[in-house]
Amino acid sequence: MREFSEENLTEAVVERFANTPDPRLKQLVSSLVRHLHAYVREVEPTFDEWMGAINFLTRTGQTCTDKRQEFILLADTLGISMLVDAINHRGREGVTETTVLGPFYVENPPEMPLGSNVTGGLKGDPLYAEGVVRGPGGEPLANAIVDVWQSDADGFYDVQYADRTEAGLRARLRTDADGRFYFWSVMPTSYPIPYDGPVGDMLKATKRHPYRPAHLHFMIAAEGHETLITHLFVDGDVYLDSDAVFGVKKSLIRTYIKQEPGLAPDGHKMPGAWYRLANDFRLKLAAPVHARTGAM
Numbered sequence: 001m002r003e004f005s006e007e008n009l010t011e012a013v014v015e016r017f018a019n020t021p022d023p024r025l026k027q028l029v030s031s032l033v034r035h036l037h038a039y040v041r042e043v044e045p046t047f048d049e050w051m052g053a054i055n056f057l058t059r060t061g062q063t064c065t066d067k068r069q070e071f072i073l074l075a076d077t078l079g080i081s082m083l084v085d086a087i088n089h090r091g092r093e094g095v096t097e098t099t100v101l102g103p104f105y106v107e108n109p110p111e112m113p114l115g116s117n118v119t120g121g122l123k124g125d126p127l128y129a130e131g132v133v134r135g136p137g138g139e140p141l142a143n144a145i146v147d148v149w150q151s152d153a154d155g156f157y158d159v160q161y162a163d164r165t166e167a168g169l170r171a172r173l174r175t176d177a178d179g180r181f182y183f184w185s186v187m188p189t190s191y192p193i194p195y196d197g198p199v200g201d202m203l204k205a206t207k208r209h210p211y212r213p214a215h216l217h218f219m220i221a222a223e224g225h226e227t228l229i230t231h232l233f234v235d236g237d238v239y240l241d242s243d244a245v246f247g248v249k250k251s252l253i254r255t256y257i258k259q260e261p262g263l264a265p266d267g268h269k270m271p272g273a274w275y276r277l278a279n280d281f282r283l284k285l286a287a288p289v290h291a292r293t294g295a296m
């Protein structure tokens with residue numbers, strides 16, 4: 001075929017990928033072409049709008065740094081991240097539900113002993129968090145890796161402070177022989193996702209607010225189990241029903257219980273009010289190797 005028309009162009013482009021050796025890659029690119037063409041046929045963009053889309057995606061890439069992932073933010077705010085999460089985490093009865101990774105996870109957080117204060121000097125009301133990492137049958141999992149990260153009282157993650165290079169409010173802990181973990185932190189607060197970039201422009205233009213309800217992030221890895229990526233949301237937060245990234249699940253909302261001044265469970269003397277969070281996680285068994293799909 002030499003001449004392409006509005007009618008035959010889509011199939012011509014799909015056909016151009018016909019010799020793709022990897023069948024999954026072939027499916028991914030062919031379907032992408034069909035869906036993008038269908039979108040263009042539906043909205044019939046002007047050249048200005050086409051260039052606007054190019055500029056938006058260009059700026060989204062240019063806004064990414066080693067500490068800011070604007071494309072994850074875009075996927076999050078379009079509900080794509082939660083859709084991918086839902087598709088890949090079907091059948092989780094009896095184990096802890098998952099939610100988005102979010103844009104603020106930093107690989108290899110500082111390892112700290114159990115009971116550490118993970119704040120790195122960032123501020124907030126004291127919080128003592130504790131729990132047990134368990135398998136699907138409730139059996140405690142020793143030596144599980146528990147990564148935690150969160151915002152401070154002002155709603156910022158450490159990486160959002162331009163003048164700061166050291167980690168704060170993020171740590172890697174390992175469960176003890178009984179599967180237990182515990183650490184000192186601060187109460188998380190609801191916060192706006194970064195909205196000074198192209199994703200923020202999208203939210204403003206569409207009259208959407210950028211807020212996420214307060215939460216702690218957890219990524220928990222244990223031998224023979226699927227790595228769990230989840231949050232624990234603070235009950236009562238005003239944004240629980242309108243999370244900017246659609247990440248809330250009812251089963252992940254917890255009461256962070258306010259405590260009077262006095263002795264904390266680890267013997268710390270608390271002169272003022274503090275909070276306590278107790279939560280056990282249940283991890284799913286890893287799928288047998290032969291049952292895993294051959295992702296690229």
Ligand SMILES: [Fe+2]
Nearest residue numbers: 102104215217
């Ligand atoms: Fe977060």
